[in-house]
Amino acid sequence: MVSVQDNSSDANREVNGPPTPLWFYFDFISPFGYLASLRVDALAARYGREARWQAMLIGVSVMKVMGLKPVPQTPLKGPYTRRDLLRYARRHGISLARDFDAPPPYPIPGARAFHWLDSADPVVAKSFARALFAAYWQQGRDIGSVAEVARIGEGVGVEGAELVAAIASGGEGDVLLRSAVDRSLALGVFGSPFFIVDGEPFFGLEKMELLQDWLEQGGW
Amino acid sequence: MVSVQDNSSDANREVNGPPTPLWFYFDFISPFGYLASLRVDALAARYGREARWQAMLIGVSVMKVMGLKPVPQTPLKGPYTRRDLLRYARRHGISLARDFDAPPPYPIPGARAFHWLDSADPVVAKSFARALFAAYWQQGRDIGSVAEVARIGEGVGVEGAELVAAIASGGEGDVLLRSAVDRSLALGVFGSPFFIVDGEPFFGLEKMELLQDWLEQGGW
Numbered sequence: 001m002v003s004v005q006d007n008s009s010d011a012n013r014e015v016n017g018p019p020t021p022l023w024f025y026f027d028f029i030s031p032f033g034y035l036a037s038l039r040v041d042a043l044a045a046r047y048g049r050e051a052r053w054q055a056m057l058i059g060v061s062v063m064k065v066m067g068l069k070p071v072p073q074t075p076l077k078g079p080y081t082r083r084d085l086l087r088y089a090r091r092h093g094i095s096l097a098r099d100f101d102a103p104p105p106y107p108i109p110g111a112r113a114f115h116w117l118d119s120a121d122p123v124v125a126k127s128f129a130r131a132l133f134a135a136y137w138q139q140g141r142d143i144g145s146v147a148e149v150a151r152i153g154e155g156v157g158v159e160g161a162e163l164v165a166a167i168a169s170g171g172e173g174d175v176l177l178r179s180a181v182d183r184s185l186a187l188g189v190f191g192s193p194f195f196i197v198d199g200e201p202f203f204g205l206e207k208m209e210l211l212q213d214w215l216e217q218g219g220w
Numbered sequence: 221m222v223s224v225q226d227n228s229s230d231a232n233r234e235v236n237g238p239p240t241p242l243w244f245y246f247d248f249i250s251p252f253g254y255l256a257s258l259r260v261d262a263l264a265a266r267y268g269r270e271a272r273w274q275a276m277l278i279g280v281s282v283m284k285v286m287g288l289k290p291v292p293q294t295p296l297k298g299p300y301t302r303r304d305l306l307r308y309a310r311r312h313g314i315s316l317a318r319d320f321d322a323p324p325p326y327p328i329p330g331a332r333a334f335h336w337l338d339s340a341d342p343v344v345a346k347s348f349a350r351a352l353f354a355a356y357w358q359q360g361r362d363i364g365s366v367a368e369v370a371r372i373g374e375g376v377g378v379e380g381a382e383l384v385a386a387i388a389s390g391g392e393g394d395v396l397l398r399s400a401v402d403r404s405l406a407l408g409v410f411g412s413p414f415f416i417v418d419g420e421p422f423f424g425l426e427k428m429e430l431l432q433d434w435l436e437q438g439g440w
Contacts, residue, residue, distance in 0.1 A: 066295050068288065075286050076410035080421055091440050190296035201300055206426050220311050 021052040022215075025184055025194040028111065028129075029104040030058060031085055031096060032205040034137045036193035037130065038094075039208060047215040049197070053126050055114040057107055057181050061190040072101050088205070097140030105136060106144030112173030113149050115180050116166040117158065127156040241272040242435075245404055245414040248331065248349075249324040250278060251305055251316060252425040254357045256413035257350065258314075259428060267435040269417070273346050275334040277327055277401050281410040292321050308425070317360030325356060326364030332393030333369050335400050336386040337378065347376040 022044040026033030044051035062068050072078045082100040089096055110132050118125035131152045135141040142148055150160040167173040188201055195202040195211055200219065202211045242264040246253030264271035282288050292298045302320040309316055330352050338345035351372045355361040362368055370380040387393040408421055415422040415431050422431045
């Protein structure tokens with residue numbers, strides 16, 4: 001199911017260049033994706049990897065492809081997951097401006113903007129993603145609004161009007177997001193956060209320790 | 221959602237007696253439940269707790285109450301979870317006699333037997349549960365068969381004919397299992413393994429490290 005993005009062995013890597021990236025998939029509307037975003041670069045750097053961020057859409061993977069309800073609306077799992085989130089936030093001294101049970105924002109403008117920026121410069125896209133995550137989860141702003149997404153883009157040096165054109169329906173961002181979502185599904189990515197390193201998939205914030213062990217040991 | 225089984229603080233505990241148990245919920249058909257069963261007693265003992273085992277039915281919680289498909293049949297998540305299971309087993313040197321994707325055994329006779337035994341003696345019930353888990357996941361036997369369950373019961377000193385009567389429809393085991401499943405649902409238990417300690421819920425094999433931190437620190 002999970003295709004191998006780059007299957008170079010450690011030996012090949014020495015010949016072929018730097019280690020392959022740690023791929024980090026997230027949906028901006030996912031609180032666990034946000035919490036993972038605060039840690040993933042440090043984790044990757046510790047093992048000489050670059051974290052490559054990729055926006056995906058759980059509305060497509062979870063609801064359309066898997067045929068599941070959103071977690072907050074799933075009996076038993078919804079209340080448990082809310083509690084688990086608050087337990088994590090409390091432990092790490094993080095306060096969230098949005099409740100787990102609140103209606104999610106419209107994820108499309110941010111995700112389109114991310115992929116449009118990423119196609120030109122992954123570093124700018126990552127700065128944008130950090131700012132968008134913070135705008136929603138720390139400041140409680142409406143990241144489903146095109147105007148808000150444009151403002152956040154301007155904050156990382158992107159021309160607002162250009163961004164607005166790119167994230168319109170049929171715009172470059174629209175096309176890029178569609179193919180990115182297809183690609184993530186083909187790789188088996190279904191939730192947020194999701195990580196792939198050397199073809200090995202890890203789902204969930206709580207898998208970051210296992211992912212670290214995997215990087216440390218070079219797999220098993 | 222999650223009721224508090226025993227909310228005594230550390231201070232109360234000193235007055236009131238020994239620490240409350242670590243409740244461990246599992247379904248015999250769940251490979252992750254089996255893997256947790258291999259570790260839960262040592263974890264509890266390390267913090268002066270007793271692990272109290274409780275059979276539940278994911279066919280009721282996941283399929284009926286939550287309205288979800290079985291994980292192996294869930295697109296994307298099924299193949300991922302299979303891979304995650306094999307990765308864990310490989311790391312811990314465990315080989316499983318049954319494949320994750322194989323049709324599950326009929327879970328009722330074993331679960332009824334467990335609760336019938338547990339109502340008389342939790343220690344015997346735990347020995348029985350260990351033997352049943354091993355029979356399925358290590359030896360590949362059909363634990364959905366009443367005759368097999370009776371044999372496993374005899375292996376831990378239970379009279380086979382008595383056990384067979386108890387696990388018949390309408391028998392004591394049937395009644396006890398129904399109320400145990402209702403109780404677990406009322407406590408918010410939905411998956412296998414699931415742990416509750418001092419009212420705090422933890423779902424999944426991968427939460428055992430967090431559970432350990434919780435026991436170590438007395439919560440946060």
